[in-house]
Amino acid sequence: MRIIFIGFGTVGQGLAELLLEKKSILLKEYGLDFTTIGISDTLKGSIFNPEGIDLRKALDTVKKEAPLSEGAGEKYPGDALAMIQEANADVMLEATYTDIKTAEPATSHIKKAIERGMHVVTTNKGPVALYYNELNSLAKNKGVQFLFEGTVMSGTPVLNLLRETLAASTIQEIKGILNGTTNYILTRMEEGLSYEEALKKAQEFGYAEAMPDADVLGWDALAKVTILAKVIFGAKGKPFDYPCEGITGISSSAIADAKSRGKRFKLIGKIWKEGNLVKASVEPAEIDLSHPLAGVMGATNAITITTDTLGEVTIVGSGAGKRETGYSMLVDLIKIGGQK
Amino acid sequence: MRIIFIGFGTVGQGLAELLLEKKSILLKEYGLDFTTIGISDTLKGSIFNPEGIDLRKALDTVKKEAPLSEGAGEKYPGDALAMIQEANADVMLEATYTDIKTAEPATSHIKKAIERGMHVVTTNKGPVALYYNELNSLAKNKGVQFLFEGTVMSGTPVLNLLRETLAASTIQEIKGILNGTTNYILTRMEEGLSYEEALKKAQEFGYAEAMPDADVLGWDALAKVTILAKVIFGAKGKPFDYPCEGITGISSSAIADAKSRGKRFKLIGKIWKEGNLVKASVEPAEIDLSHPLAGVMGATNAITITTDTLGEVTIVGSGAGKRETGYSMLVDLIKIGGQK
Numbered sequence: 001m002r003i004i005f006i007g008f009g010t011v012g013q014g015l016a017e018l019l020l021e022k023k024s025i026l027l028k029e030y031g032l033d034f035t036t037i038g039i040s041d042t043l044k045g046s047i048f049n050p051e052g053i054d055l056r057k058a059l060d061t062v063k064k065e066a067p068l069s070e071g072a073g074e075k076y077p078g079d080a081l082a083m084i085q086e087a088n089a090d091v092m093l094e095a096t097y098t099d100i101k102t103a104e105p106a107t108s109h110i111k112k113a114i115e116r117g118m119h120v121v122t123t124n125k126g127p128v129a130l131y132y133n134e135l136n137s138l139a140k141n142k143g144v145q146f147l148f149e150g151t152v153m154s155g156t157p158v159l160n161l162l163r164e165t166l167a168a169s170t171i172q173e174i175k176g177i178l179n180g181t182t183n184y185i186l187t188r189m190e191e192g193l194s195y196e197e198a199l200k201k202a203q204e205f206g207y208a209e210a211m212p213d214a215d216v217l218g219w220d221a222l223a224k225v226t227i228l229a230k231v232i233f234g235a236k237g238k239p240f241d242y243p244c245e246g247i248t249g250i251s252s253s254a255i256a257d258a259k260s261r262g263k264r265f266k267l268i269g270k271i272w273k274e275g276n277l278v279k280a281s282v283e284p285a286e287i288d289l290s291h292p293l294a295g296v297m298g299a300t301n302a303i304t305i306t307t308d309t310l311g312e313v314t315i316v317g318s319g320a321g322k323r324e325t326g327y328s329m330l331v332d333l334i335k336i337g338g339q340k
Numbered sequence: 341m342r343i344i345f346i347g348f349g350t351v352g353q354g355l356a357e358l359l360l361e362k363k364s365i366l367l368k369e370y371g372l373d374f375t376t377i378g379i380s381d382t383l384k385g386s387i388f389n390p391e392g393i394d395l396r397k398a399l400d401t402v403k404k405e406a407p408l409s410e411g412a413g414e415k416y417p418g419d420a421l422a423m424i425q426e427a428n429a430d431v432m433l434e435a436t437y438t439d440i441k442t443a444e445p446a447t448s449h450i451k452k453a454i455e456r457g458m459h460v461v462t463t464n465k466g467p468v469a470l471y472y473n474e475l476n477s478l479a480k481n482k483g484v485q486f487l488f489e490g491t492v493m494s495g496t497p498v499l500n501l502l503r504e505t506l507a508a509s510t511i512q513e514i515k516g517i518l519n520g521t522t523n524y525i526l527t528r529m530e531e532g533l534s535y536e537e538a539l540k541k542a543q544e545f546g547y548a549e550a551m552p553d554a555d556v557l558g559w560d561a562l563a564k565v566t567i568l569a570k571v572i573f574g575a576k577g578k579p580f581d582y583p584c585e586g587i588t589g590i591s592s593s594a595i596a597d598a599k600s601r602g603k604r605f606k607l608i609g610k611i612w613k614e615g616n617l618v619k620a621s622v623e624p625a626e627i628d629l630s631h632p633l634a635g636v637m638g639a640t641n642a643i644t645i646t647t648d649t650l651g652e653v654t655i656v657g658s659g660a661g662k663r664e665t666g667y668s669m670l671v672d673l674i675k676i677g678g679q680k
Contacts, residue, residue, distance in 0.1 A: 022508050157501070157505035157506065160505040161501065161505060165500040165501060167670075167671055167678070168370070168674060290635075290637045290638065292632070292635055295630075295632055296632060309663060310657060311664070312658075313656070313657040315653065315656075316652075316656065317651070318653075330507075338507070
């Protein structure tokens with residue numbers, strides 16, 4: 001299976017490491033052998049070789065903060081779209097940065113790859129939150145797969161759980177803690193820190209960015225809610241069609257007050273149906289301490305799925321991380337080409 | 341797909357209801373159409389008809405506490421083994437009672453069905469905990485499937501999660517709350533009841549049996565631990581090869597003391613590897629309140645899977661129930677015959 005990496009940041013590197021580490025198990029258990037023929041990255045430069053690129057060398061080169069072409073192959077002069085156009089790849093791995101407002105340049109990469117007949121695996125929330133329906137139709141028409149397990153809870157297999165292991169169930173509601181940064185901040189506030197102190201801790205540990213808006217205002221959770229609304233409930237809405245409130249309005253005293261009543265504040269993303277209408281929201285909610293979501297502390301994520309067959313099923317796991325998100329792409333690759 | 345029910349108690353009836361309720365979705369989404377040709381039950385009697393049995397009538401008849409042959413079809417004179425021998429079925433559904441010491445009569449039913457070339461779906465812990473390796477080999481030799489999703493956490497898709505959505509991961513440890521009755525008792529004891537009072541409540545709500553030994557001494561959890569040890573880690577042990585301690589030695593004061601230290605007692609079943617050796621145990625453990633398993637209250641079950649790719653993934657859900665356990669058999673049936 002011939003693959004190209006568009007975007008070779010943390011996630012792309014996480015996948016590359018797993019492809020090397022799991023090489024023999026992938027061949028033995030799934031009949032899968034990967035050849036990387038191109039890597040395109042705006043910061044690390046681009047290399048292309050139809051005969052195959054040595055991923056170990058590529059990883060070693062970026063580790064030294066050198067451009068890819070200085071150690072891992074010949075420099076490719078074109079941009080990502082040119083590489084997608086030129087490469088004779090089976091799968092395009094899209095792991096550029098997420099822009100939740102325009103979903104670019106990822107959406108253009110994905111469209112071009114699908115039009116060229118490639119399967120697409122992405123961890124980029126933008127294209128799925130904004131253009132899932134269009135991209136999915138395009139992929140169906142071209143007979144290729146468009147997979148994005150990593151967009152909701154990183155490698156924790158939420159979409160696979162919803163789409164496969166809950167076969168023939170009706171999903172009635174999905175609600176969850178979809179942003180680790182805000183959950184970490186709320187956890188520290190319950191321990192006594194102020195919002196500002198907790199945010200500072202989150203920034204120190206690398207959970208929150210210097211500009212924390214996308215997390216604390218709920219936008220990241222909103223993108224994931226929109227993805228679930230589209231993929232699981234067939235909704236057509238875009239992220240800001242749904243009400244969205246972050247955690248900036250929650251005070252330490254409100255958290256303490258909730259606790260005294262056996263409740264805990266969580267930033268909850270929720271998707272449900274009213275008749276044929278798909279509803280969704282992101283907002284702080286007081287969760288009963290006896291509910292599995294209440295026990296999810298720190299930077300962990302979790303989703304509770306309400307079904308007509310099993311009642312509530314909750315899955316708790318990491319919602320971020322180099323290896324975890326890289327793994328989501330590996331699982332999608334196995335789905336595309338793996339034989340059992 | 342022609343099926344026979346061996347055992348038509350709560351679980352078999354739960355599945356029958358789902359087969360009727362989901363008839364159109366099963367046909368439309370999975371190309372599956374089921375014909376029940378036989379039902380054998382030691383209490384409700386047996387009926388057999390190669391042309392097909394009306395499941396609605398069968399359910400209505402047992403609801404009236406009448407024998408199956410008085411309302412749903414012609415009485416079948418033979419026992420379960422005779423029906424398995426005679427029926428030209430594609431799948432045998434084994435849902436008789438669990439005997440964790442002998443695994444009979446279920447194991448004989450399963451062997452006979454596999455030898456006749458039928459796929460087997462069961463929710464019976466006995467045969468899997470005691471004879472998984474033998475039955476699985478037999479099924480492989482005959483080219484049929486032997487599935488048992490419902491044996492660990494009822495319909496909550498633990499085995500499917502472990503075997504499919506965590507593809508290419510190495511499972512390092514599995515630990516969980518595998519018995520709802522004991523978790524309910526511990527929850528009530530934390531609220532202030534004595535062990536005896538909590539057990540009585542559990543019996544009133546139907547969580548615990550009059551003879552609660554299998555639950556409170558940990559045997560039920562031990563059977564599930566043994567299944568996971570065999571299926572996921574390739575162990576050869578039988579249930580009582582592993583150390584097993586129940587909850588009868590936990591006092592209310594020990595629970596309160598743990599709580600004061602930020603801990604909570606749970607009955608934990610655990611499977612892990614030491615070198616090439618598979619270890620397993622069932623015993624009460626103090627779980628840190630920040631761990632997802634600590635927040636699992638009441639009769640709910642949960643499993644935390646530690647992997648080399650994702651760290652810890654926890655799934656929380658029902659571990660019992662007519663509809664939930666029936667659903668586990670439906671998912672296994674879809675796996676056997678469903679087309680997507």
